[in-house]
Structures are given as structure tokens and as C-alpha cells.
Amino acid sequence: MLSTEFIDLLKILIRHPSVVGYEHSFFRVLQRELEERGAKVTWYDGLLVAQGKNPTSAMFSAHIDRHGLICTGPNEFQYAAFVTGNRTDLLNTAVSEELMNKITERFESEQVFAYEPWSGAYLGNGVINDTSICEFRNNLIFEIEGLSGIVAGTPIAFKDKLSISDGRLEGQLDNVISAAILIHLFTLGFEGTVFFTAAEEAGKSWRYLLEWFRRFGGSTNNLFVIDTSPFPDVEAANEQLLVLRQKDANAAFNKHSTERVEELCQENNISYIYKDKYIESTNECLVSQGKQPRSLGSTELGRIVEASNGLVDGTTIQIPTTDYHTMEESASWQSVDALIKLLMIVSKEPQS
The missing domain is CATH 2.40.30 (Elongation Factor Tu (Ef-tu); domain 3)
Incomplete structure (x- = not known):
């Protein structure tokens, strides 16, 4: 079961507005919560960076704008x-x-x-x-x-608030739930770097992130982007705890990082699905029926990988949700718990 501290944090965050393009006041809320947990916080245009005692040990990112x-x-x-x-x-x-x-x-x-x-x-x-x-x-x-x-x-x-029923968290979760998870990591002793990006829903967040890596990034910039992933109903969402990707419509993700996340899921009994394979399989059925295939989707990571010319790569880990981009979007607490556990394991892995 999720800790009371995490639930309380998510309740606070979901009540504060962060409309895409107008996230500045929400950055203030994030700064307070992060600094209370010992993180060093730095502001940039469209980007809030939180760092622990060992900033290069792991790099996680999540967009914080909402519709x-x-x-x-x-x-x-x-x-x-x-x-x-x-x-x-x-x-x-x-x-x-x-x-x-x-x-x-x-x-x-x-x-x-x-x-x-x-x-x-x-x-x-x-x-x-x-x-x-x-x-x-x-x-x-x-x-x-x-x-x-x-x-x-x-x-x-x-107007939004968190509801909890039948083992599911409900509210406008995309992507405040990822922000809450990444803040909570500092409570658990996370020492790496977390990026909180603005304007992802408008397709702009990758630009802010890429600017940071151009100024401060090293030779190895292995980024793990955390987000939600929509499914048509609770039954389909509950078939796996986490969602992985090998690629999106923009670019292929880091093969080694993606495979290592898969291995860690297997070692820790965390069920998962590859969303790109799921969509491709669905498309085969649609095409056979003479219907229009679905896009693989455009993610923050895919955009930055495509634009960075090798400067940034990595993979993505997502929480399966239902009722995407509504006030009734929901995720199972087991998925959130599994992601927190996995990210702490990843943060302690040697970076290559």
C-alpha cells in the first residue's frame, strides 16, 4: 500500500493549478516540497531541476503541465x-x-x-x-x-481533487502523479537529478530540457522519462503494472536502458507491456479490417532524442491509466507503488 506521506503529497499537488503555458506558480509549490526534502533546486526557463548529493547517479524527468x-x-x-x-x-x-x-x-x-x-x-x-x-x-x-x-x-x-476507491487513484493525474512520485523519491533517499518540465502538452517541453543538457550535460546523458499511458478501460489497464517503450513516432529509445528496465521488472515480479508493440499489434487488426492505424504517439523523450543528435538518450517508464485527460483519470495504487520501487532500484544502478 502507498504511504500516507505520498498520498498527502499528491493531494497537495493536485489541488494547485498548472495549466499548460502557465506553470510558474506550480514550480513554486514543487520548489517548497523539494527543498523540504533536502534537494537543491534551480530554476530555468520552462524547467525546474532538483538535485541530490550525487546528481549524476540517475536522471529522471516528468512534465508538470496539465490541461x-x-x-x-x-x-x-x-x-x-x-x-x-x-x-x-x-x-x-x-x-x-x-x-x-x-x-x-x-x-x-x-x-x-x-x-x-x-x-x-x-x-x-x-x-x-x-x-x-x-x-x-x-x-x-x-x-x-x-x-x-x-x-x-x-x-x-x-477544479480537481484526489479520490481513492477500489484500489485506484482518481483525478487529473497526467502528469501530476509522476511529479509526486519523483518528489517522494527524495524522501526515500534519492541522490540523483530530477527534471520537471513545462508545456509538454503543447509539444514544447523537450526544448527546455535539451537546452539544459547542451549547457550542463556530460558525455553520457541517460534520461528516464516518467509519464502516464492511456488504456481504454480499467480491465485493460490492470493487465500490467507498468508500461515500457522501445520507441515512439519520433525516435528509437536507448536499447540497453530499455532492456535493463525490463530485466529489473522481471527480477522484481513487476508486470509490464511494451506500448509500441501493443499499438503495432492493434494496428495489424485495424488494417486487416480496412481501418486507419493508430500512431505510435509522440513522447517527450522521443522528441529530445530526435533533436539532440546523440547528446541525450534513454528510455521511458509509464503508469497505465484510464479516462485520459479528464478529471476521472485513474491509476492503480499498485502501479504507482511498483514505479516508486523500480525507480529507486534504477537510481542505484551503475550508470554507463
Whole structure:
């Protein structure tokens, strides 16, 4: 069972907003929790770095931004990931209508609140009462009851709290649960380096991370990226404790690191699945039925591996979840416990 200390930490973090592109106030919360656990914390643009007594012993990373909205005009609110990532028709990089329709279904009637982006100060709350696709801008517009006085440029977070039932943690977990895990490692004596990145949901986080490695990285930059991985239902998610990957749509991951994680899972009776193999197997069935195959997905690690020209490599370890990018996203506490255990083992492995 997960420790009370970890659960208390996750409850604190999930209540603090961290809308993609407006994460500064959440970095303040992370800094406090990390320094209380003895970590040395350094800020960079879009990046918070926490280091223990032996910074090169292991390097873990997780993005800390979550989905939310941005006020873009009088009583007008848009999806933050689209605005922050400049993914609109105005810039000739349209968001698909299919994706926008999925998002409108995800957040109907959700409670939200506005906050001051630098301090995190609360500015008022409301509820989403309508969503539509603007025919002129081909973008999502949200109507919120209760926030008519909010000015443009203000982030709007989804009102969230942690629930625990039937052995599962529930809330907007992506990717605050990974942040909680990495902070908790310092409680357990972790001595390496942890990176907390901003704007991953807008496809920008790898840039902040790569800049750090260009300035401070060594000849061996073996990075383990921690995240969640969506599955269609609880039954499918519970078939394994952890999710590994050999590659994503951008790049292949470090073969030695990936195989070593697999070996450690086997040695410690931690069930796992390779998500890329899972998708490829599913695609074979889809193609045989004349349907469109799924993408392998684009991860933070894949982006930085592709762009770094050999400077950074590594692998990823993910927690299987359900109800991806909603307030009901859930993960089993066994998966979280297994990941904490595995990361502590990895952190004590000799780095090559």
C-alpha cells in the first residue's frame, strides 16, 4: 500500500493549478516540497531541476503541465494546449475537427477556476456551460458561467481533487502523479537529478530540457522519462503494472536502458507491456479490417532524442491509466507503488 506521506503529497499537488503555458506558480509549490526534502533546486526557463548529493547517479524527468483553458477575450475561453502550442488555423497548423469534438465531450459541465499565473492566487470560479467550434478560427471556444469579469491572458484550471476507491487513484493525474512520485523519491533517499518540465502538452517541453543538457550535460546523458499511458478501460489497464517503450513516432529509445528496465521488472515480479508493440499489434487488426492505424504517439523523450543528435538518450517508464485527460483519470495504487520501487532500484544502478 502507498504511504500516507505520498498520498498527502499528491493531494497537495493536485489541488494547485498548472495549466499548460502557465506553470510558474506550480514550480513554486514543487520548489517548497523539494527543498523540504533536502534537494537543491534551480530554476530555468520552462524547467525546474532538483538535485541530490550525487546528481549524476540517475536522471529522471516528468512534465508538470496539465490541461486547462485560457481567457482570450471578454467571456471567451480557449483550450490552453492549442493556444500555447500555436496549433490553430491562424498559423496554418490546424487542429483536427475529430480531436476538438473529443475535447468538447471531455469537459462539459466541469467546474473551473481562474488564477493569477505568477503567484497562483485564486481569482474566482465557474462552470463550463457550453463548448463550440468557431467556424472563423477553426478552434474551440468555451463558455463559462461565473467568470465574465476575467481578463484576457488569465489561465483557467479545472477544479480537481484526489479520490481513492477500489484500489485506484482518481483525478487529473497526467502528469501530476509522476511529479509526486519523483518528489517522494527524495524522501526515500534519492541522490540523483530530477527534471520537471513545462508545456509538454503543447509539444514544447523537450526544448527546455535539451537546452539544459547542451549547457550542463556530460558525455553520457541517460534520461528516464516518467509519464502516464492511456488504456481504454480499467480491465485493460490492470493487465500490467507498468508500461515500457522501445520507441515512439519520433525516435528509437536507448536499447540497453530499455532492456535493463525490463530485466529489473522481471527480477522484481513487476508486470509490464511494451506500448509500441501493443499499438503495432492493434494496428495489424485495424488494417486487416480496412481501418486507419493508430500512431505510435509522440513522447517527450522521443522528441529530445530526435533533436539532440546523440547528446541525450534513454528510455521511458509509464503508469497505465484510464479516462485520459479528464478529471476521472485513474491509476492503480499498485502501479504507482511498483514505479516508486523500480525507480529507486534504477537510481542505484551503475550508470554507463
